[in-house]
Amino acid sequence: MREIIFESENLKVVKVAGTRAGVAFVTFEQMRPQEHCIPGRDGFGEVFFAKRGFTAYHFLPAGNDWYHYPETAQALALVRADIPPDVRVVNYGASMGGYAAMRFSEPLSAETVFALAPQASVDPAIVPWEKRWGPRGPALLWDRQAPRRAARHFVIYDPLSQDRRHIELLQREVPMTVMFSYFSDHHTTEYVQESGLLQQMLLDLAEDRFDPAALQAELWRRRRSTSVYHFVRPRKVRRGLRRLRYYALERLLDWRYRPVRRPEDGGGPTSVAPAG
Structure with a gap:
């Protein structure tokens, strides 16, 4: 009610x-x-x-x-x-x-x-x-x-x-x-929502199981599924030096938030690298 x-x-x-x-x-x-x-x-x-x-x-x-x-x-x-x-x-x-x-x-x-x-x-x-x-x-x-x-x-x-x-x-x-929320500018809510993670985050908070490191890695990996990323990122790479800088940053983040394969889980990507 x-x-x-x-x-x-x-x-x-x-x-x-x-x-x-x-x-x-x-x-x-x-x-x-x-x-x-x-x-x-x-x-x-x-x-x-x-x-x-x-x-x-x-x-x-x-x-x-x-x-x-x-x-x-x-x-x-x-x-x-x-x-x-x-x-x-x-x-x-x-x-x-x-x-x-x-x-x-x-x-x-x-x-x-x-x-x-x-x-x-x-x-x-x-x-x-x-x-x-x-x-x-x-x-x-x-x-x-x-x-x-x-x-x-x-x-x-x-x-x-x-x-x-x-x-x-x-x-x-x-x-x-x-x-x-890299490359979201101030549109963070839309970015997280479009990634499909906002509802999970709220449920995790409600049930006291919020895992920032895992959610951070997944949020980065889903960035290309958001319209916000495709709108904001081109605006940041119009000049040569900045284009190189952000290309390097994305490659670094791809490595940092990569899935971690553990032998005890059969080699599947069941965990994520820590958010440093």
Whole structure:
């Protein structure tokens, strides 16, 4: 059943109760075209979690304001109070939603954070080099709210993009396990989804069996199955020196993430090389 547990002019939080016990997801939307911010829209990953019986809470902002609303703290407190203390909380979001998933991990007492291309800040004083987006108003309420250090943070991003600078800032605040979506630019969510691994990653997180090294290797090997890779990579190799650099990088990664054949498994490619 879909239930609104918080609603204001700026923010709505929807709960969809599931049948599976032991884990609850809290999701945060990424930026979207304003015309797509319709009141009755689904939350981030709502259909997926509902079909698989997971309880999920979906934060739906009225606009692309990076959740900088005074009432956000009240909404977070209501969600935390609604989740039983013995249930693991997994925060999940991408870009603006990844920012929120990390920044709000402390008030939600999240055990795990899964963030795709999370941004560290939208404060021009902190990220003066970030010109892609910025604060939509004067209030910057959550930039300095540190992520929960007790949580496990799993982050996927393209180290060849400007997102690298955001991750470097976040790594100064909290330890994290990083995975790379090479040649995705900021389209990390689409890249991972098109690879066919996003659903597996979410299920692995729910069942507490997430294996970053194996998933990283498989994500690299599936890159050519994504339209994002075929769109982004040609844009990075227009000049001779860069073309050579990225050719060498791909060959190195092909070797690093190659299947490992073990004699005890009959010589089949049953494991992967570690993600170094």
